[in-house]
Amino acid sequence: MRVLFAAPTRLWDEWAPALQAACPEIELCRDGAPESFDALIYAPGYPEDGSTLDFSPFVNARLVQSLWAGVERIVTNETLTQPLCRMVDPGLAIGMTEYCLGWAMRAHLGMDSQLQDGVWRNELVPPLASERGITVLGMGELGRSVAGTLARLGFRVTGWSQSGRPVEGIEVLPGDRLGDALSRAEILICLLPDTAETRGLMNARTLSLLPEGATLINAGRGTLIDEGALIEALEAGRPGHAVLDVFQIEPLPADHPFWSHARVTVTSHIAADTRPTTAATVAAENLRRAMRDEPLLHRVDRARGY
Known part of the structure; x- marks a missing residue:
């Protein structure tokens, strides 16, 4: 299973080991041809040039898994047609x-x-x-x-x-x-x-x-x-x-x-944080469900916005 890590570079060193440990069968990539990916792991701030990610070329992606609980910065993206799931860590x-x-x-x-x-x-x-x-x-x-x-x-x-x-x-x-x-x-x-x-x-x-x-x-x-x-x-x-x-x-x-x-x-937005060690298992379960065509966890209702 080929997965694009569509998140800021600063998150790679912390998240990549946790994701690969939780789901060793995935090939986690930082770039590549959009049509080659089965899923995306997404966090706001990607792409890092400040542009809005165009999801249209990811024609084979069965899942966009958000790393954050809040999805307000992605749910309104009109190019996003793939299933979107929020993180419940x-x-x-x-x-x-x-x-x-x-x-x-x-x-x-x-x-x-x-x-x-x-x-x-x-x-x-x-x-x-x-x-x-x-x-x-x-x-x-x-x-x-x-x-x-x-x-x-x-x-x-x-x-x-x-x-x-x-x-x-x-x-x-x-x-x-x-x-x-x-x-x-x-x-x-x-x-x-x-x-x-x-x-x-x-x-x-x-x-x-x-x-x-x-x-x-x-x-x-x-x-x-x-x-x-x-x-x-x-x-x-x-x-x-x-x-x-x-x-x-x-x-x-x-x-x-x-x-x-x-x-x-x-307080400086420190009430709670998504922790890779616990969140990676949630992402791994959804990646496996996506490949098996099973119902996804925490799928976002676009009309409600969460």
Whole structure:
């Protein structure tokens, strides 16, 4: 099986050994005649001259396997007619769960209120997890992992997705009940993909539906939030604090007001990463399925964008 590594050169040394170990039967190549390839392993930034990849010549490719969970930078490519699959990496889910759990617990326990200034604040006793409402926007692989972990710790967890598809152990509200989901969110965790429906979803109106003093954690996509509206909403206390890992422009410009805002914590898109050691096995399974004409894992629905 001949596979093109259609990804930036800097990724080769880390990914090639993992992919070849997981799927030794493949011939992994960095270039060659397009019609000679049975599949492509793809990551944004290819081609490296800044042009858009033309998938038309890859007439024999049965699969385009993305290395990233997000596919917004490829799904709109009109030359892409081959099956496209996003990456659902177990390591990515673990990393995202740990990030969201850490920041949620920091907010829940009020850690930042315990100033080391000599003042005894014995009255600042946090509630139990069962007394705290957390809402997770986006109930895909990552959202289910985060919501399930928080629920097992005893938090009152509400999930929200456009479809409202049921998730065992979690109450999931459908698209038309976004207001209800937000009103329960003493802690709001945003893990939505970048689609036409999610861009700007958190705006002046929806932010105002949060409980006073709520904490917003966005580790999904920066396009979800109207950044100007969020700054104004923080001044009004809804939310009371925002932990932001993703932004409309990345890297976040040094003069962006988020950096200096007292109610914003910026992390540099580090919530979770795709790890070759765990992701390569997912790619290998899809490569084998493609060659056997079997259903592919995590195939992208072009109409939905993910």
